[in-house]
Amino acid sequence: MDKQRQLSSLTVVVPFYNEQGGVLAFYEQTCAALDQLHFAYNFVFVDDGSTDDTLRLLNTLADRDSRVTVLSLTRNFGHQAALTAGLDHAGGEAVVTMDGDLQHPPAAIADLVRAYEAGAEVVYAVRANEDHRSWAKKSTARIFYRLLKRLTRIDIISGAMDFRLMSRPAVESLRQMRETHRYLRGMVPWMGFSYQIVYYQEAERFADRSKYTWTKMLRLARYGFFSFSTGALDLITLLGLALTGLAMLYLIYALVVWAFFHETVPGWTSVIAVLLVVSGVQLISVGILAQYIGMIFEEVKGRPLYLLKQKRLAQDRPPEAQPDYDGATMQPED
Ligand code: UDP
């Protein structure tokens, strides 16, 4: 193997949505982990329309540490849009995206960087421990990923959340993909760059509760499913063909009985049953079509993926020149 490359600078992109309880701990622990490594680093913190003290705390960090960029979205645009905003403003040779609730341990960044230096363009961090989510969330996730992988034929890595490192070329390529319905867990593997997987132990959430409600999760799943595959269209076509085939067979049977045995097939029940099944299938099919049409409608509007109400860029000063950070004076206001 040829000589390993050395990472010179890293940008850490983190979305925050109502995380006032965890912002400072995240910053401190991440700095502590990164200070032990050999490259310069900076942050792009994205406030995803928080309604609590998150933005003020992020700005306090930027006051003290000139490596901190703070972007604030005009409203809650969602995790994937917030990540996109961050990636659009990330300048490092490589970029790490991670959650701001300390579930993605900052210490794992060293492993991501090692894999990058060994040559991978994208490094996925995959959770190694049993996950802490509810049984319902876990099993729906498992079924969803299996189905998605089969339908899209994209190498989606099961268990890889939005904790990953991307090289500069990978980030630049991802920036060109401006689709409205964003599912980064599919878009990144779609690009096809060489990748490696590293494992990490997921921690408990540092503060509060998950900001991923069921609605948000289902929406993301829908985007993943319908914007990555037209498999559902193939499915309804097949269903239509199968039903038509069955109907033909049944018709032939009914005609044979009538022609040779002078009997009619009895039954109100069977007529109603067939009618109900067929109209159910039709409605589902129309629903699936509607999903695609709705997405086309959103897509053709071509709106920006997020809007910023604040953009405070980090000045590029070397890490040594940082003023001392004084965490004690920065507490969330109740
Ligand atoms: N997040 C966000 N916008 C949202 C929901 C979540 O920016 O609408 C952020 C959140 O602050 C956290 C990360 O995305 O930093 C992951 O969210 P969370 O921890 O709630 O998800 P989970 O770990 O339960 O999947």
Ligand code: MG
């Ligand atoms: Mg979390």
